[in-house]
Amino acid sequence: MSQNRRLSRKGVSPLDDFAFLSRQADSPDPDTVGEESEVELLAPEGWDARNIAALVALSDAQPGDQLHAGHVLGELAELLSQDSEVERDEMLASLLHREAAPVAAMWRGAPLSSQKTRPVIGAEGLTDALYTLNAAEMGQAAANVGARVLAERLEAVALACVNCDGADDECFDPRRNRALARAVRAARRDGAPDPMIERAIARARQGLITPEQGLFATPQAPELPDVQLDPAFFEAVEADARLADGESARAVMNRLSEAVWTHGRPVLHFTEPQAVTPAAIILNLARFVREQTLDEDGLAYAARLWGQTAAHQSGSLLLAGLGASLTALALPFDSEAARDRAQHILRIVRSECPAPVSLERPDALAAGLIGAESVGVHPPAALDAPGGRQFAACVNAALSALTQDEQIGARRHALGAGALAGHSANWITQLENAGVDQAGFARIDAALSDGVPLRFAINRWSLGPEVARRCGLSPEHFDEAGPRLLEKLGVDPLEVVAAERYVHGAGRLDDCEILSPELRAVFADPAPEARLAMAEACEDVLEGTASLELALPGSSSIEELGALIASSARRGLTGLSIRREGDALYDLLNTIEYETGDSVRRSVIAEERVVERVVEKYVERAAERRKLPDRRKGYIQKSTVGGHKVYLHTGEFEDGELGEIFIDMHKEGAAFRSLMNNFAISISIGLQYGVPLEEYVDAYLFTRFEPAGDVDGNDSIKHASSILDYIFRELAVSYLGREDLAQTDPHNYDPGGLGKGVEQEKLVREADPASLISKGFSRGQLPDNVVMLGSRPKPGKSEDAAEGSGFEFDPKPKSGGGSSGGAHVERLEDHIVNYHGDPCPECGHFTVIENAGLLGCDACGWAGKV
Structure with missing residues (x-):
């Protein structure tokens, strides 16, 4: 390249153009804690927490180290510049401006890792591959669940042996150890093999309780090859024809769509896959947009400078920030203007760069150092910048034509105020009247500034017990309310939603009324077809793959995904990777686990229909504390x-x-x-x-x-x-x-x-009832006719027992005697009674005796025939 300069000056160090500030960053070593675990870094003014953390990790800083970003980057530029002073200064200045960054391997002097060529199959072998994928996914899940169940069952068998207090010949014999017999039956019911149960008992005899090793060592699932689908396959799908192996093309397409929708695999190719050159340098395209204008000369210079370095390392120049640069230029992603400008940017880079140009997903650390706000052909992932309630650089650039008040309003709309201060609502005034002082609101705002949702920031600790008392809520009600505390205090749910939006923002700008319709379109989330169109435009210039990765909403259907695959093939894309997001289901499952668990009571409501079927509906209710009586039983x-x-x-x-x-x-x-x-x-x-x-x-x-x-x-x-x-x-x-x-x-x-x-x-078997019922609890009101029922006698003694009872039914309390029910207890001690087993129709007690075809109740005196 020519020896001209762009960012540096001859005889002047590039470090002189930057002001360096002392910053603290966590050490990348997770085992260090405390003050010594931090790294002190002198970083250029304007670097955010993400840039600093990436530099600390890339430089392999140790806990307690003191680094100077300029010196670290200067050594790297010296290593890459090939003894050229101009290149060294320009590289150092470009690194400090976060225009580019080498991948992590080049920082450590390691060779670039070339990606292995993945196996590819066609439509003919697709059915068997998809079956293997589904079998592997379900098999691994079943193996993990089965391993846990099997481990629990085998451990229960072993514990039933070692916790037995009998002799060894009893404890390890299921015929004599009832607990072991139950554990064995449960293990066999859940599918545990008999040899493993026998070994568990034998291991317990040796003092080994834990199951055998290797129980959780599930076999690794086979690698699924990529799939290449040519135009002839899609023509067969349209015509509902059959493939060469006799399979229906439409049926294969449906199975493929279902597999991709379910697992996010396999990766699809529509042309012959090409070998991928490993990335050596990442170039941030968004750094060359200033005041909604593309610095074409600066981009061409950087493409030559860093492309030469990448070529020397036998690597490629990977481009990041393409979508962010379009946002900074205030161009709607789904527009012809944006696609034309993206092609123009890629043509500049490709014409000046001596190394291959790629749009692959970049190295995370190198991308963090340059602050890449988008990857591949996708728009920016977020509106805000890391480490604060501020817009990302590309969003600020798109809004730069607005007045300051309009920019503040747009920021409030999208990111929120971060605090309750300034929000006027009647319930806030009511909290003030109830005793929430400035310190209380400060605690709430501190939690909100840390990202805590409003519903959780307002709790019994931030409000205080005195406020609870004044609002008529007990501490128990505070705990029961949880995130619904504001509603419990009488706040309308719509007002809570309005407050949450004020504090946390809408998270979007495409519905901000402050912006014009044209500017709102810049921040609209592009549809999958718009991303396909952008990938098609980029691949026309690159003459290679754009490495498009689509993440569909969780509500997307299998048919919609199949339509995207067909559209990609019609557009002539080289390949596509699709996955379906979980639609926040994972967080929802955790929320259900946390908020309900086993403590929630489920009431069953039965509804009778005309067809005389009973439908049970489970209604989730908030956990309520069940109060104990003030005077309670127990032992x-x-x-x-x-x-x-x-x-x-x-x-x-x-x-x-x-x-x-x-x-x-x-x-x-x-x-x-x-x-x-x-x-x-x-x-x-x-x-x-x-x-x-x-x-x-x-x-x-x-x-x-x-x-x-x-x-x-x-x-x-x-x-x-x-x-x-x-x-x-x-x-x-x-x-x-x-x-x-x-x-x-x-x-x-x-x-x-x-x-x-x-x-x-x-205490004997037929005890005095007074010994089992608390006299203090009953306050001396133990009825005299309460009896202690004996057990059913052994066979052969029933007639004597019934005959000895004499059918002397006397439910009335006997006079005299100091103990309750003394006459009855005495009679039962003399003769074991054989009760009939049915309840008395008069009093409901199971004290009915049969004698000579007659029935009589020993509790109330009822008499009748059999």
């Missing part, structure tokens, strides 16, 4: 776990469901006791908000930490791996009927289901 279980005394207190709702727990321990330090107390409070709150007890049991069962060991004082649990394991075993046995978690037979103990405690002899 206290005293036990010793590994020598440590544990008192478990329970509180129940009116229907007998568990609503709260308290845990008391006396040998531990204050810190451990406080943690256990607060843990119990959190569990209680979860139970009252609807979290099923089963979820807590599954979460905390088999947890292992000290104290652990033998359990004394509990009739169902004899060993626990931790305090939490013991507590949730006890709750599962008592409230969920989980006999599989009991380590003794529950039928050997009292029917009331309570632990026998340390003094087991105090």
Whole structure:
């Protein structure tokens, strides 16, 4: 190239033309934290956070380093300039102006990585390839899910063995270990192979609980080749003809469209794929647009300068910012003027550049250093610039002809104010009257400036408890409201939407009334056909691929995608890559998981139709806290776990469901006791908000930490791996009927289901009802006719039992005696009663006795025939 200068001056360092400011940037090393993890950098004024972060990463800066951007870029220019002073100065000035940047490999002196030629198939082999793609995708998903299920089942088998308190010949025998039998049945039901179940039991005997290695090692899916479709294929599709292999062309096209719509693969080619030269230098075309005018001479100079460097590295000159340059020129993307100007820009570069020119997707770090605002043939990805509530450079250039007030208005419309300040609404005045001071609004605005949505920025912590009290909301109501707090305070939803738009902006400019219709068209999101037209125009100049990548909305149909494929082929494009976006479904799924989870109650509404079918409709409701009665039932279980005394207190709702727990321990330090107390409070709150007890049991069962060991004082649990394991075993046995978690037979103990405690002899099978019902809770109102029902006698004793009962029905309280129901309890202790099994038609109790063809109720005295 000639030795003339464009950005530099002879005898003057390019660094003298820039003011350097000290900036802080995070180290690229993710393992470093704290103050020393930052890198101090002297960067040119005007560089944003993205440029600085890219330079730190490209220069391999270490935590605590102090860098000078001019020196780092000067060394790079010295390396690339081939001992030419003019080239060195011009390269350094161009780098500082962020016009161009070498790819990451050239910064480290590594060779450019050439892309391997991908295999390509035609339409004839497409059916089998698509089947392989679908099978691989579904197979991997099924393998991952199956691996998790299999791991859980095999681990449950092993735990059923090691948690058994019996002898070895009992614990590892499913015929004698009921918990193991249930685990084996569950594993086989879910498809676990019998040899793996046997090995899980054998491994448990050796003390190995975790499943075998390699369970999650799913095989890698085969690589899907690219697909080349020639014009003859599309003619066959139009004519509904058959291909050479006998397949219907239209059916193959439908399967291809479905696969691309589903998986975003395969990549399509409409001509013979050409070898791609690896990129060496990235040139930012948007940096050559100033005041809505293209600097053609500067672009030609830069194309020669950096094209020569790329050619010397056997690489290509990759162009970025084509769409951003069209925006800076205030040209609507979907217009003939924009396509003509894009062709003109590409002709200048191609005529001056000695290296191949490409529109591939650029290297992320190099693109970040030059601040590329668009890639390939696409328009800018965003209106705003990184690191602040400001427009991107190309947007500012497009709006440069407006007055300052109009530019401020457009910025407010698209990006919002970032704060509530200046927004006039009645509900803001009401918050002020309720006691929200300037500090409260400052907290809200601070959250909004960090990008927090308005609905989440206004919460109980930003408003304060006093405001809640004045607004008539309890702290519980604050928590229940969540992001609907403003509506809970009486704010109209439309006013909330207006406030959100004021704070966060509309995110677009094509509907901004301040702009003229012509200027609004500049910021309109182009349709896929407009992108195809731009790619066609660019490929005519490049005589190569534009590497078009289309991202369709999630609402796009398979038919629409197939039409785009056919349109691309008709336009003569070299290739196309299409994917369908998830339509924000992934965020929606996370939102549903976070906002609902298992705590949401689902009420079932049955609707009867004329055809006498019942349709169930599930209605999602916000989680509500279920209040416990002020005077509540429950029990206290005293036990010793590994020598440590544990008192478990329970509180129940009116229907007998568990609503709260308290845990008391006396040998531990204050810190451990406080943690256990607060843990119990959190569990209680979860139970009252609807979290099923089963979820807590599954979460905390088999947890292992000290104290652990033998359990004394509990009739169902004899060993626990931790305090939490013991507590949730006890709750599962008592409230969920989980006999599989009991380590003794529950039928050997009292029917009331309570632990026998340390003094087991105090409670016998046919106990006094007064020993099972709290006298304090009932305040002495225990009825005298409450009896403790005995078990059904063994066969052969029913007649004696019935005969001994004598059918002496006396529901009235007996006079005398100090204990409630003493006569009945005494009679039942003398004779085991065989009850009939049907409820009494008078009182509903299951105390009906049959004798000699007659029935009688032992509770109310009813008598009748069989």
